[in-house]
Amino acid sequence: MTETRETTHFGEQTVALEDKQGLVDKVFHDVADRYDLMNDLMSMGVHRLWKDAMVAELAPPKAGSRPYKVLDMAGGTGDIGERIVNASLGYADVIVSDINADMLRVGAERAKGWRYPGQVRFQEANAEELPFESNSFDAYTIAFGIRNVPRIQKALDEAHRVLKRGGRILVLEFSQVDVPGFDAVYSLYSDQLIPPMGRVVTGDAQPYQYFIESIRKFPDPAEFSAMLGQAGFRRVKHQSFTGNIATLFSGWKL
Numbered sequence: 600m601t602e603t604r605e606t607t608h609f610g611e612q613t614v615a616l617e618d619k620q621g622l623v624d625k626v627f628h629d630v631a632d633r634y635d636l637m638n639d640l641m642s643m644g645v646h647r648l649w650k651d652a653m654v655a656e657l658a659p660p661k662a663g664s665r666p667y668k669v670l671d672m673a674g675g676t677g678d679i680g681e682r683i684v685n686a687s688l689g690y691a692d693v694i695v696s697d698i699n700a701d702m703l704r705v706g707a708e709r710a711k712g713w714r715y716p717g718q719v720r721f722q723e724a725n726a727e728e729l730p731f732e733s734n735s736f737d738a739y740t741i742a743f744g745i746r747n748v749p750r751i752q753k754a755l756d757e758a759h760r761v762l763k764r765g766g767r768i769l770v771l772e773f774s775q776v777d778v779p780g781f782d783a784v785y786s787l788y789s790d791q792l793i794p795p796m797g798r799v800v801t802g803d804a805q806p807y808q809y810f811i812e813s814i815r816k817f818p819d820p821a822e823f824s825a826m827l828g829q830a831g832f833r834r835v836k837h838q839s840f841t842g843n844i845a846t847l848f849s850g851w852k853l
């Protein structure tokens with residue numbers, strides 16, 4: 600009898616579901632030290648505007664009678680965590696959590712120069728199995744992280760579990776560009792320029808080949824919104840940025 604193993608995609612490749620995380624971890628291990636520089640180069644700095652827009656949508660409080668706790672999952676080098684704390688003028692308590700210790704190491708180093716370094720904690724964790732108590736966070740954010748997680752639905756279920764009632768999830772992710780005219784230019788840029796740029800900056804084109812391919816495999820906004828609904832989130836909505844290059848999803852645990 601032949602055993603059938605569950606498969607998924609790693610970029611354009613089909614891989615066993617249990618192998619994907621190791622492959623993803625290697626990608627981010629390889630690029631960790633150059634990750635922030637590459638983000639600026641690849642997006643020509645625009646990722647900063649999308650991240651600012653995400654944090655503006657969250658609008659974290661600047662004061663209150665109890666702590667405002669945020670889990671920034673797949674938080675990598677801490678861009679979102681820093682922005683949330685700054686937007687709250689140091690009031691928010693943020694855990695930047697990621698499965699990759701190298702990304703967190705770079706983040707912790709960067710945090711030494713931040714305005715409110717004491718308000719951000721870095722903690723290694725897998726989005727699929729969070730080591731946090733149920734009903735413990737006011738907000739859960741994840742930027743450009745969810746498409747890398749092998750079992751996306753499991754991660755969304757976990758996000759719902761750890762949020763308090765009344766808590767909010769925000770997911771920022773790349774999407775398929777389908778604006779006539781712009782889609783061809785964007786495809787050309789993604790396929791022809793980003794991997795070679797990755798080779799020059801990080802010494803390896805492969806991780807950036809994976810980044811491009813993984814964007815193409817990510818569910819479209821309607822499908823992903825349905826997954827948020829399946830996890831229990833309500834009032835799910837999304838907005839697109841820069842000709843649909845990125846999409847911000849929002850949902851509430853009611």
Ligand SMILES: C[S@@+](CC[C@H](N)C(=O)[O-])C[C@H]1O[C@@H](n2cnc3c(N)ncnc32)[C@H](O)[C@@H]1O
Nearest residue numbers: 627673674675697698699702725726742744747
């Ligand atoms: C493209 S980076 C995004 C980093 C950061 N949020 C940002 O916007 O710059 C994706 C991150 O997802 C993390 N990641 C991948 N799989 C994960 C998982 N199962 N659990 C937690 N983090 C994961 C990677 O280690 C990586 O740091």
